[in-house]
Amino acid sequence: MPSKFLAELSNDFKQLFETEIGYDVIIYAGETPNVKEIHAHSNILCIRSQYFHTAFSNKWAKKINGKFILKKPNIMPHIIEIIIRFIYCGNIELKNLQVEDMLKLLLAADELNIQQLSSYIQEYLIENNADFLRQNPSEILEIIFHERNAFEILCDFCVERICAEPKNWFNSDKFLSLKPSLLELLLKSTDLKMNEIEIWEKILNWCFAEQKVENDPTKWSKDDEEKIKESLKRFIPLIRFYDIEPEDFFYRVYNFKKILPQDLIHDLLEFHVVPNQKPKSDVLPSRFSKLGSSLLNSKVIPLFASWIDRKDPSYNYENLPYDFKLLHKSNQNFNNGFNATSFHRDCDNKGATIWIAKIQDSTQLIGGYNPLDWNGNCGSKSTDDSFLFNFTDITNITTARLGYVSTSIGAVYCKNNQGPSMGNLYCSNSNNWIYGVNGDCYPQLGISANITVEDVEVFQVIKRQ
Structure with a gap:
C-alpha cells in the first residue's frame, strides 16, 4: 500500500510540473538560438536542491513580476528538463540516453547540487555502459576530472581501467596531449601495471612533446634543459626510481641526469653501487606489478x-x-x-x-x-x-x-x-x-x-x- 501512495504522489507532482499551475520560476536553458523557457515552483526546487535554495534565499536570482528568473546557458534544455522532472517526481529514466548526454546530465546534476542524482548516474554508467567506459576512460576523466571529488565513483572506475591496461593508453596519440594534473593522478596509483622504467620513459616523452624538444640530450640548449626540468618537476616524486633495475637505471635514466635533482642522482648511484645500501629518503610503495x-x-x-x-x-x-x-x-x-x-x-x-x-x-x-x-x-x-x-x-x-x-x-x-x-x-x-x-x-x-x-x-x- 505505501508504494501505491508514493507512486500516486510522484504522479501528482509530475502533473504539477507539466500543467505549470502556480509556477513562480522561469529558467532559460541553453544558448541562443536554442534557448528554452522552463517553468517550475520555487518551494519544490528549494527543498530538493541547495543550489536553488541559495539562489532564491540570497536573491541572486532576479525576481520580475513575482517570478524568479534564472539563466542557465551552459545547460542544454533537454538536460535541465530531465533534472527538474527528477526533482518533482523522484525518478528518472536513463536507458534511452546516449552516454554523452548522461555525462552532460552528470555535470549538470553536480552544478545544481543534486548529489543523489549524481551518484545514481555514475553507478548507472558503470553498470550499463562499462564497455564504453573501458574504451574511453581518459576522455571521460578529462570531462569529470575538475570535480573528481564529486565524481569519485566514476573517476575511480576510469583510473582502475587505465591502470589495468596502461600500455593501450600510454601508447595512444592522446597521451601526449594529456593534462599534467590528470597524468599526476594516474602516477599516484600503486595499481599502475607497468614497469617503472617504461613509466619513466613515457613521462619523458610527454615532457619532450610539451616543450617541443628532441629526445636527445646532446642537442639540448641550456634553455631546453630548464624547460624540461620545469615540466618534469611535479612528476619526479611519483616515480619509483628505486624499483628500476640497475642496468636500466644506468642506460635509460642516468643519461638524463642533467634534468634530474642532483641529490636524487647521488642517492640512486649509491643505492645501486654500494652493497646492501638502503634508500636514504622516504620512497613510495612499489606498484602492483612490482609486487x-x-x-x-x-x-x-x-x-x-x-x-x-x-x-x-x-x-x-x-x-x-x-x-x-x-x-x-x-x-x-x-x-x-x-x-x-x-x-x-x-x-x-x-x-x-x-x-x-x-x-x-x-x-x-x-x-x-x-x-x-x-x-x-x-x-x-x-x-x-x-x-x-x-x-x-x-x-x-x-x-x-x-x-x-x-x-x-x-x-x-x-x-x-x-x-x-x-x-x-x-x-x-x-x-x-x-x-x-x-x-x-x-x-x-x-x-x-x-x-x-x-x-x-x-x-x-x-x-x-
Missing part, C-alpha cells in the same frame, strides 16, 4: 599491515611500516598444483609471512599471517599474534573477515609434507585442503570444511627501517 601478485589488488596491502599491528584506523600507503616481498607462487598450471616441498624451499627461514590462496572457481580468497617462520618440521608452534582471514569476494575488500588466534598452542603447524597449516586449517601436499569447522584455535570465518585451492602466494613481511 608480483596475480591475486592481490594493492589496496589490500595497507589492510594487511593494519591487521598485523592491530591498528585502527588503518594505515595508508604513506605510512606503511612493512614491505611485502613475494617468496612463493604456485598455481594449477605448475607442478600439478600446490607442492609442499617447493613451498618450504621458498619460505623456510624467511621469518614472518602472509600467505594467500584462491578458492577454485570463485572470487574467494583465504589466507593467514605467521609471525614466526615455516621451518623446523617440528609440528605445532605457539604465538599470540597470528591470524586467519577470508575474503568472500577479493574484488571487494569490505567482504573481509578476520580472526586472530584464540588458542596460542598450535597456532602454526610446520611439517615438510604440509603447506601453511595453521590451527584447524590443514594444508595438505595437494590442492585439497581441510578446514576444521569445529576447531577453536581461530574464530569461524565462513571457510568451508573442504576446499580446493587453485593459486597460492606467500609474501615475506619485512619491517621498514
